[in-house]
Amino acid sequence: MSPVTAVTIWHLEQPSASVLPGEPVPAPAGLDLAVVRAEAIGPEFARFLYTAVGGVWNWTDRLGWSHADWEKWLAVEGTETWVAWVGGSPAGYVQLAPHDEGVVEVVYFGLLPAFIGRGLGGHLLDLGLRRAWDLAERHPALPATRKVIVETCSLDGPAALRNYHARGFALARTETVDKLVGEAPGPWPGSGFSLG
Incomplete structure (x- = not known):
């Protein structure tokens, strides 16, 4: 049985595109990188x-989803997935989902373990946020983005909160929840993969 752990969740908001740096965060040099929707x-x-990136950080909420659950969620107008490819291999992703009244959520963001620490995260997050702010340009049925939200928690990577703050996110609220946390499942059940 997995132990119950107190997990801190930080709910963050980016109130305006103007808090992003004027120039996009450059891609790290020396990588054959493409970020594609x-x-x-x-x-x-x-x-x-979801599993390749999140397995290391105990992303388990959607492991039980059926094919139909994923299909339904991905079909929501304005839901977008931007994938970073390095040398033809997927390296990470940013997933966006619209909410009511012009709120766009960064639902998932992260890198596959082999690409962590190579300077890719800041570039990918910056690009994903810029796509959150211009989401209505690609989906005219949606209202213009007025706020971008994200949540991160104490189980996520150690640079996650700092990375969001560096992109102009402000803390909206904090909560602590009890969660069953065992060994990180890794990219597939039972792999026991960890970054340590």
Whole structure:
């Protein structure tokens, strides 16, 4: 049985695109990098990204989702997945989801373990936030973005909160919840993969 752990969750808000740096964060030198919107993403690839990135950080909330659950969620107008590719391999992703009244959430953001620490995270997050702010340009049925939100927690990577603050996010609220936390599941159940 997994132990119950107190997990701190930080709910963050970016109130305006003007808090982003005037110039985009440059891509790290020396990487054959492309960040592309996965316009025809299916449940299989979405779940792969979720487990490959989040398995190290105890992302478990969607492990029980069925194919139909993923399909339904991905079909929501304005839901977008931007994937970083390095040398032809997926390196990380940013997933955006619209809410009511012009609120856009960064639902997931992260890198596959092999790409952590190579200077890619700041560039990918910056690009994803810029796409959150211009979401209505690609989805005219949506209202213009008026706020971008994200949450991170004490189980996420040690640079996560700092990375969001560096992009102009402000703390909206903090909460602590009890969560069953065992060994990080890694990219697949039972892999026991960790960054340590």
